Amino acid sequence: MRTTLPTGLGERAEIEAYTDFAAGAEPSIREELGAGARRFGSVLAVAVRADPSKFFNRAGGFGDEPVTAELITRVIDFYREQGVTKGSFMIAPSSLPRDWTAITTRLGLKEGPRFVKLGCDIETALTAPAGVTALDPSLRVGPVESDHAREWATGMMTTFGFTESAAMIDMAASCVGRPNWRQYAVREGERIVAVGSLFLHGDCADMFGGATLPEARGRGAQTALLAARAQAARAAGCRWLVAETGAEGPGEHNTSLHNMLRGGFERLYERATWVWRG
Structure with a gap:
């Protein structure tokens, strides 16, 4: 195997x-x-x-x-x-x-x-390794319903810096509820402070758009979102999880990369982006 x-x-x-x-x-x-x-x-x-x-x-x-x-x-x-x-x-x-x-x-x-390409099998991701930050007791993780799609999309697109176009947020919000997507959020009270998506593609599920607002970082939100999405992928019959995140340059530290490595993901390879300009 x-x-x-x-x-x-x-x-x-x-x-x-x-x-x-x-x-x-x-x-x-x-x-x-x-x-x-x-x-x-x-x-x-x-x-x-x-x-x-x-x-x-x-x-x-x-x-x-x-x-x-x-x-x-x-x-x-x-x-x-x-x-x-x-x-x-x-x-x-x-x-x-x-x-x-x-x-x-x-x-x-x-x-x-x-970018670093990462992957692992579902069962590895669902085995909680030592040293992973537990979710802060004041936070809770759960799925996103359509009536919170706009708030969820705003949190994701704003954190990644896509703030210049309301239509871009509309684009993100429109994927909530589509058949191959699963969206999750971490809330503090009623406010969304971290988000993550899962895209189902046959045997493989793609971890998409994990983001945490600055004031909620370091409190276990992304670890909880990784676990919730891994559980959803297993429930959908997927065998593999895949993700990508920015590669670290000299002196840099990518928290998302290390969260995933601690969560059972394997570093598969580093991939360059090849850019065409018209």
Whole structure:
């Protein structure tokens, strides 16, 4: 039995989550944001023209077929058709071809931020390891219902810095209650202070959008959200969990990364973001 999450499965789960998050919104929200997606075999590309950060313009799911200049060019053509001026390619190191340097030079791709890809099986995540911060007694974790979707979305998007567009918050709120999504929040009293999502993709569930407001950090909120989402993934019949978070540079400390490592996740690989600018 394989004990490590297959690379292709983890990469597909991630891009399917991002695509459904943006392009699965209601038609009026998609139209306002200029959100669209296109599939190129196993590869998915999503673009959100009105996203000021350009963060959601991304392509992933590479690995099931050769990564070629022709494939990358087709995705770039999609970005141009969507009217975006920046798009990113998320490709696991093992899927990069030998001529990748030549491809990036020819097509003008530049290396951007690096992310750590993590994964584990469900049972490992549900086994509480020693040293994990317990949830503060004044906080409680639970699922998010549709009547709290806007508050939940505001907490997530604000914490990540997506504050320039109300429509972006509408996009996030619209995923609450969709079939393949599970949303959770940590509350202090009636106020949401931390959030996290789970996207179900066959055998694999993607940990998506975990965020805690500054005043609630260090009180076990993200650990509790990881556990709640792992339980939901097992209830849905998933075998694997996958997540990604920013890589640590010299002297940096990514709390989310270390929370997940303590929670049973395995560091699978570090992946560069390859950025195209129109």
